[in-house]
Structure formats: structure tokens, C-alpha cells
Amino acid sequence: MPRSLVNGNYHLVIAIESASRANSWYRVLADRQTGQLSCDCPAWTFRQNGGITLRSCKHTQAAQLLVNAQGQVDIRRTGVLVERASGAAANTNLLVQSTQQQWPGLGGKWSVEQRTGTIDHHPYRFVLLQLATGNGTTATGLVAFVQRFHTTTQSMIGGVAGWAGYAIAAEVARTAGYPMAGQPPDHFKVTRRGEAGTTDRRRRIGLSDILRVGDQVDLGDGYTPTQRAENTLRLFLGEELYTQLERQHFLDVSSVCYASEKRIYRVRRDPAKQRERRVRVFKKGYYSNDFCIVRGQNVPEADHWLTVFLGLISDEEQTLSVVGTYNVFDPHSDDYIQREEEHIPAIWHPRAS
Ligand SMILES: [Zn+2]
Known part of the structure; x- marks a missing residue:
């Protein structure tokens, strides 16, 4: 992983397709503290003189034009509008639908905007997706396609x-x-390193291993839907968080809607990765209930876990709307094999700004 990605202090501003190689991507990242842009193309990576503040490449220069003074993406500054839709209209857009399919559980109001423009004199198509989550976060994702590769x-x-x-x-x-x-x-x-015990074997997991939509899904890669779902979860969580989930078999989500009762959702995972587990609800540190969020038909277990997790962190109200009173149970309601006590405190945290 490039140095520019350490510690999660950077975010992806835009992925720009190589002008010479279709479906090969350069990523422009912004430092969360300083707003400084970096790129992983050879020109940026090897241009060592001048230090980091003076470094630039055609990708960071293009991205600079798309970011406003607050560091937010604003593509109205570039090119010609092709399409713009939000809410119900956006939900019928193929690109939005595919993203929802790839990342099930993300809830809120979607918007999409497409523009044509140029980067370094090459015609590009810019696609901006935006999600205003039910929990009050606005997030964007921006991709620049070389027009002649994507008709x-x-x-x-x-x-x-x-x-x-x-x-x-x-x-x-x-x-x-x-x-x-x-x-x-x-x-x-x-x-990345292979599983424990196979430290010298390196395996590669990338976007092409997790995509289940579009023409870039390599159906000949030998992955079953279950493996692809596990890859998605692992790649998305990252090694540290994935290891934590493997070790303690849950991740906690602090409630936004029920902040006054310091509610926590303990999103649990079956160590055997087979059955879905009920979500344990904590109020002011005390384990109070189990919520049953039913798995969709034919969905791999890892997919279900990620769907519940993304649902609770993006749109708690929507996720809970499927939990009727008949889906609320007393504590330990799905301890079928043995009683599973809670030893790790559930600590509520207010949402980051
Ligand atoms: Zn670059």
C-alpha cells in the first residue's frame, strides 16, 4: 500500500482512468488535515524534488479544479452537464442501482451527475455520486472515465x-x-499477506475480486458468491478491523436516533460464518434486547453482516423499520449452542463531524 494511505488520514477524491490503458486507474487522495492532494501515478510518485507540497501531476491538477475551498468535490466548475438526477429519479439510474447492489445497506437519498470535460486534453466523462444518509452524513464519490473507452x-x-x-x-x-x-x-x-501460517504466500484482493456488477466482473475467477462476499467484507473493513471482527465476532455501532439512551448495536457474526446472528442492543451500557434483522434469500452470510452494518451506520431508522415488535427478543435469545456472555463493554460514542 502506498505511503499516502497510512493511518486512514486520507480520502479518495477521484479515481481517474489512465488515458492510455482502459480500466487502469490512478487515485487522487486528499490529506484530511491539510487538504493536500497526492496521486499514485508514476509521475507523482517519482517526482521527489520539491517536497510533497510542490508535487503535482496531471491528475492532482485536474482534481484541484474539482475541489472547492472547503475540500469538497464540486464538479459544476468543469465541463458540460450531461445528466443530473436525485431522489426518486436517481434511483432509476443504472449507475446508482449498481452501486446500491454492490454496497447493499447504504441508505439515504442518492444523487448522480455526469459531465463531459478534459484532463490533459483528453476527453473524459465525469460521474459524481452523492449519498445524503438518513443518519445525516453527505458522502460523494467521483470517477473520471476516458470517453473513447466507455461509450x-x-x-x-x-x-x-x-x-x-x-x-x-x-x-x-x-x-x-x-x-x-x-x-x-x-x-x-x-x-497482502496470506492467512496465518502461510506468511510467505501473498494473495491479491482488489476491486476486481469484489465487484459483482457490470462488465468488469470476471466470472472466470473461480470465486463463489460466498468467497466474493467475504472478500468484499475483508477489503472494505481493512486488515485491522477485519481481524478485530474475526477475534471478537462483532463490531459495535453507536446509535444516532437513540443517542439519549446511549444505545449501541452490537452487530455479531457467527464464528462459523454460517447463520445470521441477532443484533444485541445495549442501553447505557446494559444489554437490553436482541433485534432480529432477517437475511434476504440466497444472500451469503458475509453479505448479510455487511448489509446490517452499513444499514445501521448510514440509515438507522430505515434499517430498524424492518424490526417489528415480533423481531425484538429478550437477551441471549439466539444462544442456541451455549450461553454467550458479554465481557467487552459497549461504549457509546457521538457521531464524528
Ligand atoms: Zn497522477
């Missing part, structure tokens, strides 16, 4: 659902107290 909307599905969806899911996770989640993958591939 149809269909051909842009993978890039949009992958990069823009990723950026949005990451921002939602950050505001929910999980800044380490959603670190942008390294190009289309991430090289």
Missing part, C-alpha cells in the same frame, strides 16, 4: 460501483467511528 453506461458500472461506491461507504464508516474502514484499494489489486 455506454453499462461499461461504466464497474468503475462507478467500485470506486465511487467505495468512497461513499468509506466516508459513512468514518463518520460512524470507523476511520480505518474503506481505505481505497491499491489500483485494482491489493497485495
Whole structure:
């Protein structure tokens, strides 16, 4: 992973397709503290002179034009409008639908805007997705496609659902107290250590291993839906958080709607990764109830877990709307094999700004 991604202090501003190689991507990142942009193209990476503040490349220069003084993406400054839709109209847009399919559980009001423009004299198509979550976060994802490589909307599905969806899911996770989640993958591939005990074997998981939409899904890759769902979860959470989930079999989500009772949702995972577990609800530190959020038909267990997690951190009200009184149970209601006590305190945190 490039140095520019350490510690989750950066966010993905835009993914820009290489002008010479279709479906090869450069990522422009912004330092959350300073707003300083960086890129992972060779020109930026190897231009060492002048120090980091003077470094630039055609990608950071293009991104600079798309970011306003507050560091937010504002593509109205560039190119020519092709399409703009929000709310119900956006929900019929193929690119929005694909992103929702790739990242199920993200809830709120979606918007999409497409513009044409140029980067370094090459014609590009810019696609901006925005999600105003039910929990009050506004997140954006921006992708620039080389026009001659992508003449149809269909051909842009993978890039949009992958990069823009990723950026949005990451921002939602950050505001929910999980800044380490959603670190942008390294190009289309991430090289990482294998499982414990196989330390020298490196396996690569990247966007192409998790996409389940669009023409970039490689159906010949040998992954089952279950493996693809596990890859998605692992890549999205990142090694540290994924390891934490593997160790303690839950992650906690602090409630936004029920802040006054310091409510926590303990989103649990079956160690055997088979059945769905009920969400344990804590109020002011005390374990009070189990919520049953039913898994959709034929959905891999990892997908269900991520859907509930993303649902609670993005749109708590919508996620709870499926929990009728008949889905609220007394504590320990699904301890079928043995009684599972809680030893780790559930500590409520206010949402990050
Ligand atoms: Zn660059």
C-alpha cells in the first residue's frame, strides 16, 4: 500500500482512468488535515524534488479544479452537464442501482451527475455520486472515465460501483467511528499477506475480486458468491478491523436516533460464518434486547453482516423499520449452542463531524 494511505488520514477524491490503458486507474487522495492532494501515478510518485507540497501531476491538477475551498468535490466548475438526477429519479439510474447492489445497506437519498470535460486534453466523462444518509452524513464519490473507452453506461458500472461506491461507504464508516474502514484499494489489486501460517504466500484482493456488477466482473475467477462476499467484507473493513471482527465476532455501532439512551448495536457474526446472528442492543451500557434483522434469500452470510452494518451506520431508522415488535427478543435469545456472555463493554460514542 502506498505511503499516502497510512493511518486512514486520507480520502479518495477521484479515481481517474489512465488515458492510455482502459480500466487502469490512478487515485487522487486528499490529506484530511491539510487538504493536500497526492496521486499514485508514476509521475507523482517519482517526482521527489520539491517536497510533497510542490508535487503535482496531471491528475492532482485536474482534481484541484474539482475541489472547492472547503475540500469538497464540486464538479459544476468543469465541463458540460450531461445528466443530473436525485431522489426518486436517481434511483432509476443504472449507475446508482449498481452501486446500491454492490454496497447493499447504504441508505439515504442518492444523487448522480455526469459531465463531459478534459484532463490533459483528453476527453473524459465525469460521474459524481452523492449519498445524503438518513443518519445525516453527505458522502460523494467521483470517477473520471476516458470517453473513447466507455461509450455506454453499462461499461461504466464497474468503475462507478467500485470506486465511487467505495468512497461513499468509506466516508459513512468514518463518520460512524470507523476511520480505518474503506481505505481505497491499491489500483485494482491489493497485495497482502496470506492467512496465518502461510506468511510467505501473498494473495491479491482488489476491486476486481469484489465487484459483482457490470462488465468488469470476471466470472472466470473461480470465486463463489460466498468467497466474493467475504472478500468484499475483508477489503472494505481493512486488515485491522477485519481481524478485530474475526477475534471478537462483532463490531459495535453507536446509535444516532437513540443517542439519549446511549444505545449501541452490537452487530455479531457467527464464528462459523454460517447463520445470521441477532443484533444485541445495549442501553447505557446494559444489554437490553436482541433485534432480529432477517437475511434476504440466497444472500451469503458475509453479505448479510455487511448489509446490517452499513444499514445501521448510514440509515438507522430505515434499517430498524424492518424490526417489528415480533423481531425484538429478550437477551441471549439466539444462544442456541451455549450461553454467550458479554465481557467487552459497549461504549457509546457521538457521531464524528
Ligand atoms: Zn497522477
